Amino acid sequence: MTTGSDLLGRYAGAMVQVFGAPQLVLAEGHGCWVTDVDGKRYLDLLSGIAVNALGHGHPALVQAVAKQAESAIHISNFFTSEPAIALAERILSVSGAPTGSGVFFANSGTEATEAAIKLSRRTGRSRIVALEGSFHGRSTGALALTHKAAYREPFEPLIPGVVFVPPNDVEALTAAVDESTAAVFLEPIQGEAGVRELAADYLRAAREATSRHGALLVLDEIQTGIGRTGDWFAHQPSGILPDAMTLAKGLGGGIPIGALVTFGPQVTGMLAAGQHGTTFGGNPLACAAGLAVLDTIERDGLLEHVRDVGALLDDVRLEGVAGTRGRGLLRAVELDGIPSSAVMAAAREAGFIVNAVTPTAIRLAPPLVISESELRCFLDALPAILAAARASGEAAP
Structure with missing residues (x-):
């Protein structure tokens, strides 16, 4: 044995x-x-x-994955599938996204963050504000937004222009956001920092500051999303709508999947054909798993x-x-x-x-x-x- x-x-x-x-x-x-x-x-x-x-x-997830595996597991991004379209529609629905919003499927949280960084560059700016204690992933772009020096320093130089400010300090945040800021990246609850929640007033202040200066507000719901906090997404009780949101982890229930969600036609249109992509992202198997997770959360209360x-x-x-x-x-x-x-x-x-x-x-x-x-x-x-x-x-x- x-x-x-x-x-x-x-x-x-x-x-x-x-x-x-x-x-x-x-x-x-x-x-x-x-x-x-x-x-x-x-x-x-x-x-x-x-x-x-x-x-x-879980039977719902097992059955969904088994059924989809019999039909098609992977088809590449030259094509699409009904599970991918249906999952994108469901995500937009539960997130309260307005008409003209969109979903880009990736394979992980760090890939969703990379897509969000590229989205922010389409503003014509490059400066990004993130928080002390933040964790957004370990690829070199996402790592630049991750505060812990032990993660970042062995791989520097990373992308420049990232500024870290203390969480829940409205004055520091508003002082850091100006006409040169491309985006502010926030986790509604900082998981790797020890499960530390951002106040609703702080999220609203971030929304106001980014809107005032034409910067994007990107919320990292990779760990906090898909029902983890008792809402579909942890930011929803604050009443704000971000410009973009990153998802992964619970979305596939164990099958690797990530997503960048863009809110409204102006933001969604910032990434054009050929400007981003992934071979495995949005494959039918992962999307069938995501649908099973969302359906079960809703059906079972x-x-x-x-x-x-x-x-x-x-x-x-x-x-x-x-x-x-x-x-x-x-x-x-x-x-x-x-x-x-x-x-x-x-x-x-x-x-x-x-x-x-x-x-x-x-x-x-x-x-x-x-x-x-x-x-x-x-x-x-x-x-x-x-x-x-x-x-x-x-x-x-």
């Missing part, structure tokens, strides 16, 4: 080590649970970093479910927990004196998958279909997890 240890040894000998050593070798998943190759089950509270919106093996179940995480009062933040099923648990890496390891040992998103916080982004009883199972186990993590830290030399 091949063990997880055996496979990790093979991994080390065969893979480029950009991710370091994997925590586990997973074999299968059903619902909100995954099983490793050694037979241990875990409650998946990360869902592939907010990707597996319907959990693992998952937006309301996310709000209801997510409320369990509004106020976690435990020794070792300083507080919680986030919305819906994108949450951070801020720790009080316990390293997040130790909590992640203790949780894994107890049968729960969480993410040490910062040194002092763990991130929870479970499937949107998680039940109240499953989430309570984790909360009931959390005191023992925190105690084990604390003890491991005390025992360390």
